[in-house]
Amino acid sequence: MRSTDTNLDTHLAQAGTSPDAETGALAPPLHRATTFERAPDGSYPNDYVYARQGTPTVRRLETTLAELEGGPACAAFASGMAAAHAALQGLPFGGHVILPDDVYYGVRELLDTVLDEHLHYDAVDLTDLDALDAALRPETALVWAETPSNPLLKITDLAAVADLAHEAGARLLVDGTWTTPVLQRPFEYGADLVLHSVTKYLSGHSDVLGGALLPRTDDEHFERVRSFQQTAGPVMDPAAAWLALRGLRTLGVRLKRQCENARRVARFLAEHERVERVCYPGLPEHDDHAIAERQMSDFGGMLSLLVKGGEDAAMSVAARAEVFTRATSLGGTESLIEHRASIEAPPTATPDHLLRLSMGLEDADDLIEDLRQALSD
Ligand SMILES: Cc1ncc(COP(=O)(O)O)c(C=O)c1O
Incomplete structure:
Protein backbone atom coordinates (compact mmCIF):
# COMPACT_ATOMS: atom_id res chain seq x y z
CA MET A 1 0.00 0.00 0.00
CA ARG A 249 6.58 8.38 -12.76
CA THR A 250 6.03 11.90 -14.16
CA LEU A 251 2.27 12.07 -13.56
CA GLY A 252 2.59 14.41 -10.57
CA VAL A 253 4.61 17.10 -12.35
CA ARG A 254 2.69 16.77 -15.60
CA LEU A 255 -0.65 17.28 -13.91
CA LYS A 256 0.57 20.30 -11.95
CA ARG A 257 1.53 22.01 -15.20
CA GLN A 258 -1.65 20.91 -16.98
CA CYS A 259 -3.87 22.23 -14.16
CA GLU A 260 -1.98 25.52 -14.11
CA ASN A 261 -2.26 25.88 -17.90
CA ALA A 262 -6.00 25.11 -17.74
CA ARG A 263 -6.51 27.68 -14.99
CA ARG A 264 -4.77 30.43 -16.99
CA VAL A 265 -6.47 29.56 -20.28
CA ALA A 266 -9.89 29.36 -18.57
CA ARG A 267 -9.43 32.85 -17.06
CA PHE A 268 -8.40 34.23 -20.46
CA LEU A 269 -11.36 32.66 -22.24
CA ALA A 270 -13.85 33.72 -19.56
CA GLU A 271 -13.06 37.37 -20.43
CA HIS A 272 -13.16 36.92 -24.20
CA GLU A 273 -16.03 38.56 -26.06
CA ARG A 274 -16.40 35.73 -28.59
CA VAL A 275 -16.79 33.10 -25.88
CA GLU A 276 -20.33 32.42 -24.68
CA ARG A 277 -19.28 30.23 -21.73
CA VAL A 278 -16.25 28.45 -20.33
CA CYS A 279 -16.82 25.10 -18.63
CA TYR A 280 -14.08 24.74 -16.03
CA PRO A 281 -14.72 23.82 -12.38
CA GLY A 282 -11.76 25.92 -11.23
CA LEU A 283 -13.61 29.13 -12.12
CA PRO A 284 -15.46 30.49 -9.06
CA GLU A 285 -18.53 31.13 -11.26
CA HIS A 286 -18.83 27.40 -12.15
CA ASP A 287 -22.14 26.10 -10.67
CA ASP A 288 -20.41 23.41 -8.60
CA HIS A 289 -17.07 25.05 -7.90
CA ALA A 290 -17.56 24.45 -4.16
CA ILE A 291 -18.07 20.68 -4.59
CA ALA A 292 -15.05 20.47 -6.88
CA GLU A 293 -12.97 22.37 -4.34
CA ARG A 294 -14.01 19.91 -1.63
CA GLN A 295 -13.48 16.63 -3.47
CA MET A 296 -10.60 17.42 -5.86
CA SER A 297 -7.03 18.43 -5.01
CA ASP A 298 -6.92 20.59 -8.17
CA PHE A 299 -9.35 21.27 -11.00
CA GLY A 300 -7.77 19.33 -13.84
CA GLY A 301 -6.30 19.95 -17.25
CA MET A 302 -9.50 19.76 -19.31
CA LEU A 303 -11.90 22.54 -20.22
CA SER A 304 -14.54 23.34 -22.81
CA LEU A 305 -15.65 26.60 -24.37
CA LEU A 306 -18.84 27.52 -26.20
CA VAL A 307 -18.05 29.80 -29.13
CA LYS A 308 -20.54 32.55 -30.02
CA GLY A 309 -21.88 32.16 -33.56
CA GLY A 310 -22.63 28.43 -33.62
CA GLU A 311 -20.96 25.41 -35.19
CA ASP A 312 -19.26 27.18 -38.10
CA ALA A 313 -17.70 29.73 -35.78
CA ALA A 314 -16.42 26.96 -33.48
CA MET A 315 -15.05 24.98 -36.43
CA SER A 316 -13.21 28.02 -37.76
CA VAL A 317 -11.59 28.68 -34.36
CA ALA A 318 -10.32 25.08 -34.32
CA ALA A 319 -9.17 25.43 -37.94
CA ARG A 320 -7.02 28.48 -37.09
CA ALA A 321 -5.28 26.93 -34.08
CA GLU A 322 -1.53 26.54 -34.57
CA VAL A 323 -0.09 25.61 -31.17
CA PHE A 324 -3.10 23.46 -30.24
CA THR A 325 -3.40 20.33 -32.40
CA ARG A 326 -6.81 19.34 -33.79
CA ALA A 327 -7.24 15.80 -32.47
CA THR A 328 -9.35 13.74 -30.14
CA SER A 329 -8.15 12.19 -26.85
CA LEU A 330 -6.55 13.95 -23.89
CA GLY A 331 -3.92 13.87 -21.20
CA GLY A 332 -0.82 13.97 -23.43
CA THR A 333 2.08 16.42 -23.37
CA GLU A 334 0.66 18.34 -26.34
CA SER A 335 -2.43 20.55 -26.12
CA LEU A 336 -5.42 19.41 -28.18
CA ILE A 337 -8.49 21.22 -29.47
CA GLU A 338 -11.53 19.28 -30.53
CA HIS A 339 -14.97 19.98 -31.98
CA ARG A 340 -16.65 17.41 -29.77
CA ALA A 341 -20.16 17.01 -31.21
CA SER A 342 -18.83 15.85 -34.57
CA ILE A 343 -16.84 12.96 -33.07
CA GLU A 344 -19.51 11.65 -30.70
CA ALA A 345 -21.93 9.01 -31.89
CA PRO A 346 -25.41 10.40 -32.52
CA PRO A 347 -27.61 11.19 -30.74
CA THR A 348 -25.37 13.52 -28.80
CA ALA A 349 -26.42 16.27 -26.41
CA THR A 350 -23.09 18.08 -26.85
CA PRO A 351 -23.70 21.64 -28.12
CA ASP A 352 -22.45 22.03 -31.69
CA HIS A 353 -20.53 25.21 -30.80
CA LEU A 354 -18.48 23.46 -28.08
CA LEU A 355 -14.72 23.03 -28.36
CA ARG A 356 -12.95 20.81 -25.84
CA LEU A 357 -9.36 21.58 -24.86
CA SER A 358 -6.88 19.15 -23.35
CA MET A 359 -4.04 21.14 -21.86
CA GLY A 360 -0.52 19.95 -22.50
CA LEU A 361 2.81 21.03 -21.08
CA GLU A 362 3.47 24.02 -23.34
CA ASP A 363 4.04 27.53 -22.02
CA ALA A 364 0.65 28.99 -21.04
CA ASP A 365 1.49 32.32 -22.76
CA ASP A 366 1.88 30.52 -26.09
CA LEU A 367 -1.42 28.68 -25.62
CA ILE A 368 -3.24 31.91 -24.76
CA GLU A 369 -1.70 33.74 -27.75
CA ASP A 370 -2.78 30.89 -30.02
CA LEU A 371 -6.36 31.08 -28.78
CA ARG A 372 -6.31 34.88 -29.04
CA GLN A 373 -5.38 34.72 -32.73
CA ALA A 374 -7.77 31.82 -33.43
CA LEU A 375 -10.64 33.77 -31.86
CA SER A 376 -9.85 37.05 -33.61
CA ASP A 377 -12.23 38.22 -36.34
C1 LIG B 1 -13.55 9.55 -19.71
C2 LIG B 1 -13.18 8.41 -20.61
N1 LIG B 1 -13.45 7.16 -20.21
C3 LIG B 1 -13.13 6.10 -20.99
C4 LIG B 1 -12.53 6.27 -22.22
C5 LIG B 1 -12.22 5.08 -23.08
O1 LIG B 1 -10.85 4.80 -23.06
P1 LIG B 1 -10.04 4.12 -24.27
O2 LIG B 1 -10.04 5.08 -25.41
O3 LIG B 1 -8.69 3.86 -23.66
O4 LIG B 1 -10.75 2.86 -24.62
C6 LIG B 1 -12.25 7.57 -22.67
C7 LIG B 1 -11.62 7.77 -24.00
O5 LIG B 1 -11.58 8.86 -24.52
C8 LIG B 1 -12.58 8.66 -21.83
O6 LIG B 1 -12.33 9.93 -22.21
Whole structure:
Protein backbone atom coordinates (compact mmCIF):
# COMPACT_ATOMS: atom_id res chain seq x y z
CA MET A 1 0.00 0.00 0.00
CA ARG A 2 1.01 3.62 -0.46
CA SER A 3 3.12 4.47 2.51
CA THR A 4 1.39 6.99 4.74
CA ASP A 5 4.62 8.77 5.54
CA THR A 6 5.52 9.78 1.99
CA ASN A 7 3.68 12.31 -0.14
CA LEU A 8 1.96 11.24 -3.33
CA ASP A 9 4.56 13.03 -5.53
CA THR A 10 7.37 11.09 -3.88
CA HIS A 11 5.49 7.86 -4.37
CA LEU A 12 4.76 8.69 -8.02
CA ALA A 13 8.37 9.57 -8.84
CA GLN A 14 9.34 6.02 -7.84
CA ALA A 15 6.13 4.26 -8.87
CA GLY A 16 6.60 0.69 -10.02
CA THR A 17 10.38 0.76 -9.65
CA SER A 18 12.60 -1.22 -7.33
CA PRO A 19 16.17 -2.06 -8.29
CA ASP A 20 16.28 -5.43 -10.03
CA ALA A 21 17.80 -8.03 -7.67
CA GLU A 22 19.92 -9.61 -10.42
CA THR A 23 21.20 -6.54 -12.30
CA GLY A 24 20.57 -3.49 -10.10
CA ALA A 25 18.64 -1.88 -12.99
CA LEU A 26 16.31 0.88 -11.79
CA ALA A 27 13.84 0.77 -14.69
CA PRO A 28 11.56 -2.26 -14.46
CA PRO A 29 12.18 -5.07 -16.95
CA LEU A 30 9.80 -5.59 -19.88
CA HIS A 31 8.74 -9.25 -19.86
CA ARG A 32 7.27 -10.27 -23.20
CA ALA A 33 6.99 -14.00 -22.43
CA THR A 34 3.65 -15.62 -23.20
CA THR A 35 4.34 -18.87 -21.34
CA PHE A 36 6.07 -19.83 -18.10
CA GLU A 37 7.87 -23.01 -16.99
CA ARG A 38 6.21 -25.58 -14.73
CA ALA A 39 8.16 -27.34 -11.99
CA PRO A 40 8.70 -31.15 -12.29
CA ASP A 41 5.80 -31.68 -9.87
CA GLY A 42 3.50 -29.73 -12.22
CA SER A 43 3.25 -26.60 -10.06
CA TYR A 44 3.94 -23.03 -11.18
CA PRO A 45 6.59 -21.78 -8.75
CA ASN A 46 6.31 -18.15 -9.87
CA ASP A 47 2.53 -18.00 -10.14
CA TYR A 48 2.62 -17.27 -13.89
CA VAL A 49 1.14 -19.81 -16.30
CA TYR A 50 0.19 -18.22 -19.62
CA ALA A 51 0.09 -14.56 -20.66
CA ARG A 52 -3.71 -14.26 -20.82
CA GLN A 53 -3.82 -15.06 -17.09
CA GLY A 54 -1.18 -12.45 -16.23
CA THR A 55 2.37 -11.37 -17.00
CA PRO A 56 5.00 -9.80 -14.71
CA THR A 57 5.07 -6.33 -16.32
CA VAL A 58 1.29 -6.02 -16.48
CA ARG A 59 1.01 -7.27 -12.91
CA ARG A 60 3.55 -4.65 -11.83
CA LEU A 61 1.32 -1.96 -13.33
CA GLU A 62 -1.79 -3.47 -11.67
CA THR A 63 -0.08 -3.50 -8.26
CA THR A 64 1.18 0.06 -8.71
CA LEU A 65 -2.25 1.39 -9.70
CA ALA A 66 -3.93 -0.42 -6.78
CA GLU A 67 -1.44 1.20 -4.39
CA LEU A 68 -1.99 4.65 -5.88
CA GLU A 69 -5.78 4.38 -5.84
CA GLY A 70 -5.84 2.80 -2.37
CA GLY A 71 -7.67 -0.40 -3.35
CA PRO A 72 -6.92 -4.09 -2.85
CA ALA A 73 -6.67 -5.11 -6.53
CA CYS A 74 -6.59 -3.96 -10.14
CA ALA A 75 -7.25 -5.58 -13.50
CA ALA A 76 -5.53 -4.04 -16.53
CA PHE A 77 -7.08 -4.20 -19.99
CA ALA A 78 -6.25 -3.52 -23.63
CA SER A 79 -8.18 -0.23 -23.52
CA GLY A 80 -10.38 1.86 -21.26
CA MET A 81 -13.42 0.55 -23.12
CA ALA A 82 -12.34 -3.05 -22.50
CA ALA A 83 -12.24 -2.18 -18.78
CA ALA A 84 -15.71 -0.62 -19.08
CA HIS A 85 -16.97 -3.75 -20.85
CA ALA A 86 -15.52 -5.94 -18.09
CA ALA A 87 -17.25 -3.88 -15.38
CA LEU A 88 -20.63 -3.98 -17.14
CA GLN A 89 -20.61 -7.62 -18.24
CA GLY A 90 -20.08 -8.59 -14.58
CA LEU A 91 -23.55 -7.21 -13.71
CA PRO A 92 -26.61 -9.48 -13.52
CA PHE A 93 -28.55 -10.14 -16.73
CA GLY A 94 -31.47 -7.71 -17.07
CA GLY A 95 -29.79 -5.27 -14.68
CA HIS A 96 -30.35 -1.53 -14.81
CA VAL A 97 -27.56 1.04 -15.06
CA ILE A 98 -27.69 4.80 -14.50
CA LEU A 99 -25.34 6.86 -16.65
CA PRO A 100 -24.61 10.58 -16.40
CA ASP A 101 -26.43 12.43 -19.20
CA ASP A 102 -23.09 13.56 -20.67
CA VAL A 103 -21.17 10.33 -20.06
CA TYR A 104 -18.17 9.60 -22.31
CA TYR A 105 -20.10 8.63 -25.43
CA GLY A 106 -18.30 5.29 -25.87
CA VAL A 107 -19.97 3.93 -22.73
CA ARG A 108 -23.43 4.78 -24.04
CA GLU A 109 -22.52 3.20 -27.38
CA LEU A 110 -21.31 0.03 -25.63
CA LEU A 111 -24.65 -0.30 -23.83
CA ASP A 112 -26.60 0.49 -27.02
CA THR A 113 -24.80 -2.12 -29.11
CA VAL A 114 -22.64 -4.84 -27.53
CA LEU A 115 -24.58 -5.08 -24.25
CA ASP A 116 -28.07 -4.09 -25.41
CA GLU A 117 -29.60 -7.48 -24.59
CA HIS A 118 -27.79 -7.79 -21.27
CA LEU A 119 -28.45 -4.44 -19.57
CA HIS A 120 -30.72 -1.44 -19.87
CA TYR A 121 -29.97 2.09 -18.77
CA ASP A 122 -31.24 5.59 -18.11
CA ALA A 123 -29.19 8.74 -18.58
CA VAL A 124 -29.60 11.17 -15.68
CA ASP A 125 -28.15 14.55 -14.75
CA LEU A 126 -26.11 13.43 -11.72
CA THR A 127 -25.81 17.00 -10.47
CA ASP A 128 -29.55 16.70 -9.68
CA LEU A 129 -29.79 14.32 -6.71
CA ASP A 130 -33.61 14.28 -6.85
CA ALA A 131 -33.43 13.12 -10.46
CA LEU A 132 -31.02 10.37 -9.46
CA ASP A 133 -33.25 9.31 -6.57
CA ALA A 134 -36.23 9.10 -8.93
CA ALA A 135 -34.29 7.06 -11.50
CA LEU A 136 -33.04 4.40 -9.06
CA ARG A 137 -35.01 1.13 -9.27
CA PRO A 138 -34.91 -2.16 -7.37
CA GLU A 139 -33.00 -3.71 -10.29
CA THR A 140 -30.46 -0.86 -10.55
CA ALA A 141 -27.11 -2.60 -10.29
CA LEU A 142 -24.75 0.27 -11.04
CA VAL A 143 -24.54 4.06 -11.04
CA TRP A 144 -21.80 5.29 -13.38
CA ALA A 145 -20.24 8.67 -12.57
CA GLU A 146 -17.71 10.85 -14.35
CA THR A 147 -16.67 14.04 -12.61
CA PRO A 148 -15.76 16.46 -14.13
CA SER A 149 -18.04 15.20 -16.88
CA ASN A 150 -17.18 14.94 -20.53
CA PRO A 151 -17.41 17.43 -22.24
CA LEU A 152 -19.49 19.84 -20.11
CA LEU A 153 -17.34 19.54 -16.96
CA LYS A 154 -20.32 19.16 -14.64
CA ILE A 155 -19.35 18.15 -11.11
CA THR A 156 -20.96 15.20 -9.33
CA ASP A 157 -21.06 15.16 -5.53
CA LEU A 158 -19.54 11.70 -5.15
CA ALA A 159 -20.35 11.17 -1.45
CA ALA A 160 -24.02 12.10 -1.96
CA VAL A 161 -24.35 9.91 -5.08
CA ALA A 162 -22.63 6.99 -3.30
CA ASP A 163 -25.12 7.26 -0.42
CA LEU A 164 -28.13 7.23 -2.74
CA ALA A 165 -26.75 4.35 -4.83
CA HIS A 166 -25.97 2.27 -1.75
CA GLU A 167 -29.38 2.88 -0.18
CA ALA A 168 -30.89 1.49 -3.39
CA GLY A 169 -28.55 -1.54 -3.32
CA ALA A 170 -26.51 -0.39 -6.32
CA ARG A 171 -22.76 -0.03 -6.78
CA LEU A 172 -21.10 3.27 -7.69
CA LEU A 173 -18.45 3.22 -10.44
CA VAL A 174 -16.37 6.36 -10.96
CA ASP A 175 -14.54 6.86 -14.24
CA GLY A 176 -11.39 8.53 -12.94
CA THR A 177 -9.73 9.00 -16.33
CA TRP A 178 -9.80 12.81 -16.18
CA THR A 179 -8.68 13.08 -12.58
CA THR A 180 -6.31 10.18 -11.80
CA PRO A 181 -5.59 9.39 -8.14
CA VAL A 182 -3.65 12.67 -7.98
CA LEU A 183 -6.71 14.91 -8.29
CA GLN A 184 -9.50 12.76 -6.85
CA ARG A 185 -9.70 9.62 -4.68
CA PRO A 186 -13.14 8.08 -5.40
CA PHE A 187 -12.84 5.29 -2.80
CA GLU A 188 -12.65 7.96 -0.07
CA TYR A 189 -16.12 9.17 -1.18
CA GLY A 190 -17.74 5.74 -1.23
CA ALA A 191 -17.10 4.54 -4.79
CA ASP A 192 -17.14 0.76 -5.24
CA LEU A 193 -15.21 0.69 -8.51
CA VAL A 194 -12.78 3.05 -10.22
CA LEU A 195 -12.14 2.89 -13.94
CA HIS A 196 -9.23 4.46 -15.84
CA SER A 197 -8.48 4.84 -19.48
CA VAL A 198 -4.72 4.38 -19.01
CA THR A 199 -4.45 5.82 -22.53
CA LYS A 200 -4.80 9.35 -21.14
CA TYR A 201 -3.06 11.03 -18.17
CA LEU A 202 -1.66 7.91 -16.51
CA SER A 203 0.49 7.09 -19.56
CA GLY A 204 0.57 10.71 -20.61
CA HIS A 205 2.34 10.70 -23.98
CA SER A 206 -0.38 9.76 -26.51
CA ASP A 207 1.39 6.51 -27.35
CA VAL A 208 -0.31 3.82 -25.23
CA LEU A 209 -3.78 2.27 -25.34
CA GLY A 210 -4.86 0.70 -22.06
CA GLY A 211 -7.47 0.51 -19.33
CA ALA A 212 -7.78 -0.48 -15.69
CA LEU A 213 -10.55 -1.37 -13.29
CA LEU A 214 -10.13 -1.30 -9.52
CA PRO A 215 -12.57 -2.47 -6.82
CA ARG A 216 -12.90 -1.10 -3.27
CA THR A 217 -13.32 -4.68 -2.09
CA ASP A 218 -12.20 -7.78 -3.92
CA ASP A 219 -15.77 -9.17 -4.08
CA GLU A 220 -17.68 -11.56 -6.36
CA HIS A 221 -18.31 -8.85 -8.99
CA PHE A 222 -14.55 -8.35 -9.27
CA GLU A 223 -14.08 -12.11 -9.49
CA ARG A 224 -16.31 -12.03 -12.59
CA VAL A 225 -14.24 -9.13 -13.94
CA ARG A 226 -11.02 -11.14 -13.47
CA SER A 227 -12.60 -14.19 -15.03
CA PHE A 228 -13.68 -12.13 -18.08
CA GLN A 229 -10.19 -10.64 -18.33
CA GLN A 230 -8.46 -14.03 -18.27
CA THR A 231 -11.01 -16.05 -20.24
CA ALA A 232 -12.20 -13.62 -22.91
CA GLY A 233 -8.68 -12.16 -22.99
CA PRO A 234 -8.92 -8.35 -23.58
CA VAL A 235 -5.62 -8.07 -21.70
CA MET A 236 -3.04 -5.30 -21.73
CA ASP A 237 0.10 -5.89 -23.75
CA PRO A 238 3.29 -5.92 -21.60
CA ALA A 239 4.89 -3.18 -23.72
CA ALA A 240 1.86 -0.94 -23.07
CA ALA A 241 2.13 -1.66 -19.34
CA TRP A 242 5.83 -0.80 -19.40
CA LEU A 243 5.17 2.54 -21.12
CA ALA A 244 2.34 3.26 -18.69
CA LEU A 245 4.68 2.58 -15.75
CA ARG A 246 7.19 5.01 -17.25
CA GLY A 247 4.49 7.63 -17.74
CA LEU A 248 3.24 7.26 -14.16
CA ARG A 249 6.58 8.38 -12.76
CA THR A 250 6.03 11.90 -14.16
CA LEU A 251 2.27 12.07 -13.56
CA GLY A 252 2.59 14.41 -10.57
CA VAL A 253 4.61 17.10 -12.35
CA ARG A 254 2.69 16.77 -15.60
CA LEU A 255 -0.65 17.28 -13.91
CA LYS A 256 0.57 20.30 -11.95
CA ARG A 257 1.53 22.01 -15.20
CA GLN A 258 -1.65 20.91 -16.98
CA CYS A 259 -3.87 22.23 -14.16
CA GLU A 260 -1.98 25.52 -14.11
CA ASN A 261 -2.26 25.88 -17.90
CA ALA A 262 -6.00 25.11 -17.74
CA ARG A 263 -6.51 27.68 -14.99
CA ARG A 264 -4.77 30.43 -16.99
CA VAL A 265 -6.47 29.56 -20.28
CA ALA A 266 -9.89 29.36 -18.57
CA ARG A 267 -9.43 32.85 -17.06
CA PHE A 268 -8.40 34.23 -20.46
CA LEU A 269 -11.36 32.66 -22.24
CA ALA A 270 -13.85 33.72 -19.56
CA GLU A 271 -13.06 37.37 -20.43
CA HIS A 272 -13.16 36.92 -24.20
CA GLU A 273 -16.03 38.56 -26.06
CA ARG A 274 -16.40 35.73 -28.59
CA VAL A 275 -16.79 33.10 -25.88
CA GLU A 276 -20.33 32.42 -24.68
CA ARG A 277 -19.28 30.23 -21.73
CA VAL A 278 -16.25 28.45 -20.33
CA CYS A 279 -16.82 25.10 -18.63
CA TYR A 280 -14.08 24.74 -16.03
CA PRO A 281 -14.72 23.82 -12.38
CA GLY A 282 -11.76 25.92 -11.23
CA LEU A 283 -13.61 29.13 -12.12
CA PRO A 284 -15.46 30.49 -9.06
CA GLU A 285 -18.53 31.13 -11.26
CA HIS A 286 -18.83 27.40 -12.15
CA ASP A 287 -22.14 26.10 -10.67
CA ASP A 288 -20.41 23.41 -8.60
CA HIS A 289 -17.07 25.05 -7.90
CA ALA A 290 -17.56 24.45 -4.16
CA ILE A 291 -18.07 20.68 -4.59
CA ALA A 292 -15.05 20.47 -6.88
CA GLU A 293 -12.97 22.37 -4.34
CA ARG A 294 -14.01 19.91 -1.63
CA GLN A 295 -13.48 16.63 -3.47
CA MET A 296 -10.60 17.42 -5.86
CA SER A 297 -7.03 18.43 -5.01
CA ASP A 298 -6.92 20.59 -8.17
CA PHE A 299 -9.35 21.27 -11.00
CA GLY A 300 -7.77 19.33 -13.84
CA GLY A 301 -6.30 19.95 -17.25
CA MET A 302 -9.50 19.76 -19.31
CA LEU A 303 -11.90 22.54 -20.22
CA SER A 304 -14.54 23.34 -22.81
CA LEU A 305 -15.65 26.60 -24.37
CA LEU A 306 -18.84 27.52 -26.20
CA VAL A 307 -18.05 29.80 -29.13
CA LYS A 308 -20.54 32.55 -30.02
CA GLY A 309 -21.88 32.16 -33.56
CA GLY A 310 -22.63 28.43 -33.62
CA GLU A 311 -20.96 25.41 -35.19
CA ASP A 312 -19.26 27.18 -38.10
CA ALA A 313 -17.70 29.73 -35.78
CA ALA A 314 -16.42 26.96 -33.48
CA MET A 315 -15.05 24.98 -36.43
CA SER A 316 -13.21 28.02 -37.76
CA VAL A 317 -11.59 28.68 -34.36
CA ALA A 318 -10.32 25.08 -34.32
CA ALA A 319 -9.17 25.43 -37.94
CA ARG A 320 -7.02 28.48 -37.09
CA ALA A 321 -5.28 26.93 -34.08
CA GLU A 322 -1.53 26.54 -34.57
CA VAL A 323 -0.09 25.61 -31.17
CA PHE A 324 -3.10 23.46 -30.24
CA THR A 325 -3.40 20.33 -32.40
CA ARG A 326 -6.81 19.34 -33.79
CA ALA A 327 -7.24 15.80 -32.47
CA THR A 328 -9.35 13.74 -30.14
CA SER A 329 -8.15 12.19 -26.85
CA LEU A 330 -6.55 13.95 -23.89
CA GLY A 331 -3.92 13.87 -21.20
CA GLY A 332 -0.82 13.97 -23.43
CA THR A 333 2.08 16.42 -23.37
CA GLU A 334 0.66 18.34 -26.34
CA SER A 335 -2.43 20.55 -26.12
CA LEU A 336 -5.42 19.41 -28.18
CA ILE A 337 -8.49 21.22 -29.47
CA GLU A 338 -11.53 19.28 -30.53
CA HIS A 339 -14.97 19.98 -31.98
CA ARG A 340 -16.65 17.41 -29.77
CA ALA A 341 -20.16 17.01 -31.21
CA SER A 342 -18.83 15.85 -34.57
CA ILE A 343 -16.84 12.96 -33.07
CA GLU A 344 -19.51 11.65 -30.70
CA ALA A 345 -21.93 9.01 -31.89
CA PRO A 346 -25.41 10.40 -32.52
CA PRO A 347 -27.61 11.19 -30.74
CA THR A 348 -25.37 13.52 -28.80
CA ALA A 349 -26.42 16.27 -26.41
CA THR A 350 -23.09 18.08 -26.85
CA PRO A 351 -23.70 21.64 -28.12
CA ASP A 352 -22.45 22.03 -31.69
CA HIS A 353 -20.53 25.21 -30.80
CA LEU A 354 -18.48 23.46 -28.08
CA LEU A 355 -14.72 23.03 -28.36
CA ARG A 356 -12.95 20.81 -25.84
CA LEU A 357 -9.36 21.58 -24.86
CA SER A 358 -6.88 19.15 -23.35
CA MET A 359 -4.04 21.14 -21.86
CA GLY A 360 -0.52 19.95 -22.50
CA LEU A 361 2.81 21.03 -21.08
CA GLU A 362 3.47 24.02 -23.34
CA ASP A 363 4.04 27.53 -22.02
CA ALA A 364 0.65 28.99 -21.04
CA ASP A 365 1.49 32.32 -22.76
CA ASP A 366 1.88 30.52 -26.09
CA LEU A 367 -1.42 28.68 -25.62
CA ILE A 368 -3.24 31.91 -24.76
CA GLU A 369 -1.70 33.74 -27.75
CA ASP A 370 -2.78 30.89 -30.02
CA LEU A 371 -6.36 31.08 -28.78
CA ARG A 372 -6.31 34.88 -29.04
CA GLN A 373 -5.38 34.72 -32.73
CA ALA A 374 -7.77 31.82 -33.43
CA LEU A 375 -10.64 33.77 -31.86
CA SER A 376 -9.85 37.05 -33.61
CA ASP A 377 -12.23 38.22 -36.34
C1 LIG B 1 -13.55 9.55 -19.71
C2 LIG B 1 -13.18 8.41 -20.61
N1 LIG B 1 -13.45 7.16 -20.21
C3 LIG B 1 -13.13 6.10 -20.99
C4 LIG B 1 -12.53 6.27 -22.22
C5 LIG B 1 -12.22 5.08 -23.08
O1 LIG B 1 -10.85 4.80 -23.06
P1 LIG B 1 -10.04 4.12 -24.27
O2 LIG B 1 -10.04 5.08 -25.41
O3 LIG B 1 -8.69 3.86 -23.66
O4 LIG B 1 -10.75 2.86 -24.62
C6 LIG B 1 -12.25 7.57 -22.67
C7 LIG B 1 -11.62 7.77 -24.00
O5 LIG B 1 -11.58 8.86 -24.52
C8 LIG B 1 -12.58 8.66 -21.83
O6 LIG B 1 -12.33 9.93 -22.21
